[in-house]
Amino acid sequence: MQSESRPVADVLAELDARRAQDPDEHGGRLFGLVYPTGHPELEALTHDVYERFLFSNALNPLRFPRLAEMEREVIAVAGDLAHRSPTERHGGSMTSGGTESILMSMLVNRERARQRGIERPQILAPVSAHPAYAKAAHYFDLDFVQIPLDEDYRADVSAARSLISDRTCVVVGAAYSYPHGIMDPITELAALASEYGAACHVDACIGGFVLPFMEMLGFDVPPWDFRVEGVTEISMDVHKYGYVPKGASVILHRDDDWVWHQTFFYERWGSGLYATPAIAGARAAAPAVAAWAVMQHLGIDGYKNIVAELLSTTEHLRRGIEAIDGLEIVGDPIGPLLALQSHRIDLYAVADVMEEKGWYLNRNVEPYGLHLMLSPAHRSVVDELLADLAFAVAHHGESKGVAARYA
Ligand SMILES: Cc1ncc(COP(=O)(O)O)c(C=O)c1O
Structure with a gap:
């Protein structure tokens, strides 16, 4: 300087x-x-939200309860779109983006696997899966096994069957994939995961705010959400097709209690209990509020x-x-x-x-x-x-x- x-x-x-x-x-x-x-009123709304929340901090929900309430409402909207059965705690959290949502899901599934006595769990993900899964394996000491694609660029389920093991903690499928824009066979992958007691994470980081509306418009959308038995987690990025500036994604769990595995609690600090639902400590509130505002404005x-x-x-x-x-x-x-x-x-x-x-x-x-x-x-x-x-x-x-x- x-x-x-x-x-x-x-x-x-x-x-x-x-x-x-x-x-x-x-x-x-x-x-x-x-x-x-290309919708000026939508972008103007986002600017106005940012002006109001530019210096806000979403770290402490007790200090800013209305902020936390808006976050919960965004999570609930995502849950509704993904056909999650409504629960009081909405079974998820907001994160800074798809990568953090995926990291949280992989961490939760590592912890759940460890509870079952699996010491070194394994992620099974298609080769078209986003690098965030490999990053999670690297961060959280997991093995990373890749499922080849079939001739239609979908995860090859028979190959997945030959690769899955008792150590697999989660099977990943995309709805839809970044490299090719193609849906993995979620129903089959989730069924395979269930057979082995593993979780099934659906990466709807891109598709999460596209596919539900396609279905409502009458397009033929293969099953991908919580209506599919065995799907345990879904990541949905609001900062992609939710049309919110960067810093907004949602990770959803089928079961409310699983969120606790991604929540970090620390009680031995001079300034009292410290708890965060994801990786960040202090974090910008504006992306979450913008998500809330854009959802309110656009509606279904x-x-x-x-x-x-x-x-x-x-x-x-x-x-x-x-x-x-x-x-x-x-x-x-x-x-x-x-x-x-x-x-x-x-x-x-x-x-x-x-x-x-x-x-x-x-x-x-x-x-x-x-x-x-x-x-x-x-x-x-x-x-x-x-x-x-x-x-x-x-x-x-x-x-x-x-x-x-x-x-
Ligand atoms: C399918 C998919 N999953 C996850 C991500 C990671 O999202 P982010 O870049 O918001 O961390 C992306 C990003 O493009 C993606 O396409």
Whole structure:
């Protein structure tokens, strides 16, 4: 830090100049990481919430009981969407994001396995599962076993059967997966887990605020939530398709009591009892309040309208991509996420051209290709995107060798 202070205007000018060099979150040119809605009133609401709660701290629910109440209401909404039987304590907590929700679930299931006498439990997760499961294994001293995918890019249940063991504490399935946007066979995975006394975590970090509304709109959605026997945990990110700024996710447990395994209590401190439901100590309250406010504002109908619009944009894009010679959609994705492959075109070279035109497509490794996660704001750019994609396919050169890197 420099020694002299700087005028506010000067600091903000530099900040704006730096920010202008990064992609614009609102421009519809990114496919993942951010979820712009293109609905100005929704974004204005979020700004207003942040203004009010900018300096709040969600650490102490006894000091801020109304804040804690709003968090509980968000958890209850997520529970309703996932068809969890309502209980007084809502069987879950809010966390900072999908990774923390997953970490909490894996910790809970390690503890439950230890209670059954399993000393070194094991996570069984599809190769398409988010790296957060491997991270949990690393943090919590668990073994991590990967289930290969079948030809439809779903977790291969017969392979899972050959890999599961008495040490498996949790079987993971996605609703739906990040790399391909495909639903794992949750019913079968949950049944297999139950046979071995293991838990079944459904990763609905992406799908949690998409699939319930798809079902309400009459789309054919395979079973994935607490209506499936054997599903014990579900993670649902509000900061993705819930349209809330980063820092908001929900982890739900079928049984209220399991939340205690993720709750840390410490009584031997000079300042009294310390307890937290997840990893953070002091934590921003604004994401949770924004989640509450956005849910209040949109209601079921608002989310349904957004999802309907999003799916029609996805369909439009999908048809357009399929009409470009040489491009193929990977498998049969259920929602607003498309993975692309090609048997004759180097798609990383296509991505290079797209980047020159200002489109930040993601690169996939398996299968080699591209990855587009759509947000509502893409509706207004989809024709331009398709025109540029057709151009890039027709005019690409050699790939510059940019690797697929998520983080
Ligand atoms: C399926 C899935 N699970 C978990 C996560 C992790 O979420 P976060 O980045 O909020 O920690 C992601 C992130 O993209 C995801 O796609």
